[in-house]
Amino acid sequence: MVHRTVPVTVDGMFVKVCGLRTEGDVAAAVDAGADAVGFIFAESARRVEVDVAKRLVAAVPSHVLSVGVFAWVPAAEAGEIALAAGVDAVQLHGDYPPEAFAELTGMRLIRATALRDDTELAVGAYGEEMLLLDSPMPGSGERWDLGLLARERPRGKWLLSGGLTPDNVAAAIAGARPWGVDVSSGVESSRGVKDHGLIREFVAIAKEQA
Numbered sequence: 001m002v003h004r005t006v007p008v009t010v011d012g013m014f015v016k017v018c019g020l021r022t023e024g025d026v027a028a029a030v031d032a033g034a035d036a037v038g039f040i041f042a043e044s045a046r047r048v049e050v051d052v053a054k055r056l057v058a059a060v061p062s063h064v065l066s067v068g069v070f071a072w073v074p075a076a077e078a079g080e081i082a083l084a085a086g087v088d089a090v091q092l093h094g095d096y097p098p099e100a101f102a103e104l105t106g107m108r109l110i111r112a113t114a115l116r117d118d119t120e121l122a123v124g125a126y127g128e129e130m131l132l133l134d135s136p137m138p139g140s141g142e143r144w145d146l147g148l149l150a151r152e153r154p155r156g157k158w159l160l161s162g163g164l165t166p167d168n169v170a171a172a173i174a175g176a177r178p179w180g181v182d183v184s185s186g187v188e189s190s191r192g193v194k195d196h197g198l199i200r201e202f203v204a205i206a207k208e209q210a
């Protein structure tokens, strides 16, 4: 645990809104009913510095999970930044082996990966609390072939992500049947700039699908 122990109590579909950069973004996501909010520490137009993230995390109520998002950095480095920012959980994107997750024992973890033939689909296999299936280009707004889930799909706390929008999230949930969804690009007016109306719309539609 990084910041505080927040049991994830979910009302219907778990919804994470990611890439928040301002207090207004946090308020919009929380007021909309998001279960989790994400702050990007990876190379991105959405990246926030640790001191900014710390301020934003302080504005997240205790019933909402705050998540630090990292990509292809050493796990220990991600853990240090997460601790400094005070987020509740660490989301790791990349081909991290189980040993990398083991370095973060005690933290709440989200294992983020694109779906490939050899992807471990058992949620918790690497010690993670949630599994996130995303497009091969995280944060790009690109969709991926949900038909790949026909062969095998995860069970339990897994999140669908990659190119979701208010217009396509209902169909995506119906097809993939995830435990939760995660969005960034699809609730923006331009890259890195959140549209609060789209956040409200996305969360409301996703929550209706449970």
Ligand SMILES: O=C(O)c1ccccc1N[C@@H]1O[C@H](COP(=O)(O)O)[C@@H](O)[C@H]1O
Binding pocket: 018, 019, 038, 040, 042, 043, 044, 045, 046, 069, 070, 071, 091, 093, 112, 132, 134, 135, 138, 139, 140, 141, 142, 161, 162, 163, 164, 182, 183, 184, 185, 186
């Ligand atoms: O949002 C980013 O820029 C980003 C950068 C590096 C790793 C992950 C990133 N975001 C994650 O991507 C999905 C959202 O994807 P989309 O924009 O909705 O297609 C979400 O899991 C973010 O945490």
